[in-house]
Amino acid sequence: MNTEQETKARWGRSRFGGSQAMLIIVSLLAGAVLSLGAGLLFATLNFPGDFVLAALIMAAGLLPVLSVGCWALLLDRSTLRGATKNPEISVESQWYDKAAVGVFQDILLVCGLGAAVLSFIEVQASTGLILAGVVGLAMADFGVRYLLIKRAEG
């Protein structure tokens, strides 16, 4: 047990080998490269006048998300301290499934009713903002539902 615990780290290790620090550094670097690329593309397409500022703001916003994404892709889950070996048969997996089913039904309802209402009223809005709103709603809905299920069944 101790040996197993010693091989595990708080942030885990890469599936390609190396230490925990290496995984963090590679994730941050990969996240920085990707976010900078996305920032440059965003500024080129949308803000050629304020190119540098727009690119930096976009890159700064994307850096944490993309770094965590890279970490999740590179991580060897078996080296992560506290991670259960069989999450698919843990109760949290059932809570996740229940919350996700509820979110799906809510999204169908909200988008269906919204589409019906908007077919009568003409509203001009950015497609990107609408999609971001739907994603934000789904995430918030999921969080609330998961917590409620956890409280009721935990």
Added chain:
Amino acid sequence: MENSLPDHRKKRGLSQQALADALGVSRQTIISLEKGRYDPSLPLAFKLSALFGCRIEDLFQPDDE
């Protein structure tokens, strides 16, 4: 679903965390199972019966209708 999981676990001198580690699940899973708030999947039920050396029916009993 009713279950005799706490009895089997205590007979073996296992804590909830030790049982969770042996099964590769979270401690919350064991807590929910013992409270009868979580019906285990078949793979988990088979793992439990193998661990305790008994039949699944010895561990879990359906509620009376």
